[in-house]
């Protein structure tokens with residue numbers, strides 16, 4: 177055996193996470209010994225995705241695991257990281273959270289949690305090679321639905337999963353806490369590649385994150401008094417998604433090539449006013465970013481529900497003109513539980529220089545019939561539709577973004593290539609005025 181072959185085999189062996197080598201069940205699996213392991217493992221970003229990672233581990237009642245360890249480029253041996261305690265609302269479980277900083281861009285790290293070892297990959301600082309991620313929404317907690325799409329997504333070796341709201345369908349309700357627990361277990365088990373790489377999740381807010389139940393019964397009043405849950409609060413979402421603690425909208429910038437603008441379609445704050453002004457300044461300060469995608473729950477251009485629905489109308493009135501002025505080429509919408517791709521739209525009509533709206537949220541939720549609430553109106557803006565569970569596999573290169581909607585088997589149900597942003601674009605009306 178040559179020296180180079182030995183070296184290659186050693187590198188390959190080191191790259192295989194311990195959990196895979198030993199055949200141990202991953203965290204989140206319902207194994208007999210699972211109570212001595214964390215119940216779930218969750219990776220997201222609450223900082224720069226090229227140099228940091230935020231890791232939560234959910235712990236069963238009566239257990240603790242204060243530290244995890246990380247090893248890789250720029251670190252001397254295993255770095256032990258202590259997790260800050262985070263309350264898992266209304267659950268017997270509790271959470272520890274670590275934000276690990278000072279990592280190298282585009283590098284792979286080993287992450288040791290109890291006796292399981294995974295890998296994590298930082299995002300590259302530059303778009304020198306194509307980047308692939310998954311997008312969708314309306315997941316639900318269960319393995320058979322959410323998990324099936326997750327496995328398809330993991331097979332595509334995506335850098336991260338971007339989910340536009342309606343996650344576990346707990347409605348922020350203390351009585352439905354098991355759905356939250358199960359959602360994170362499903363992520364732990366299924367948003368991991370065959371090589372044991374943990375896929376970070378960036379999740380926005382939807383209506384099913386928010387407590388809105390109203391009931392006149394004594395039992396309901398007792399539950400409210402006992403748990404302290406408040407109508408309008410996104411109890412679990414704020415606690416369990418590191419980037420959502422302070423506010424439930426924000427922007428995640430990746431290097432100088434990608435910005436994900438997470439918006440809140442009226443769930444814990446209004447569309448108009450402060451959030452729209454924030455969007456205006458957020459877009460203005462990112463004129464040179466070639467790939468900028470707004471991500472939000474309620475669609476401005478719905479495939480199933482009524483065009484006149486108030487939140488959809490508010491998206492079109494307040495945000496769509498800003499997208500168009502900023503030269504946005506694609507936006508992600510959800511909530512309707514179907515697949516849709518609109519025509520490129522500018523100033524309320526098809527325009528090849530406009531924004532393509534992709535959606536409409538059926539990652540795990542049961543698909544609905546297209547046009548169900550359209551009452552016979554022809555929806556001029558719908559270019560492709562399918563009543564199918566799916567995720568959109570997005571591939572970015574320097575000049576374009578390619579979107580392939582894939583069903584849970586991986587079959588392509590639609591695909592389109594959209595050019596990169598060219599920077600600010602004058603509104604259609606003023607362009608017409610110059611002609």
Ligand SMILES: [Fe+2]
Pocket residue numbers: 342382383384473510511512
């Ligand atoms: Fe929804």
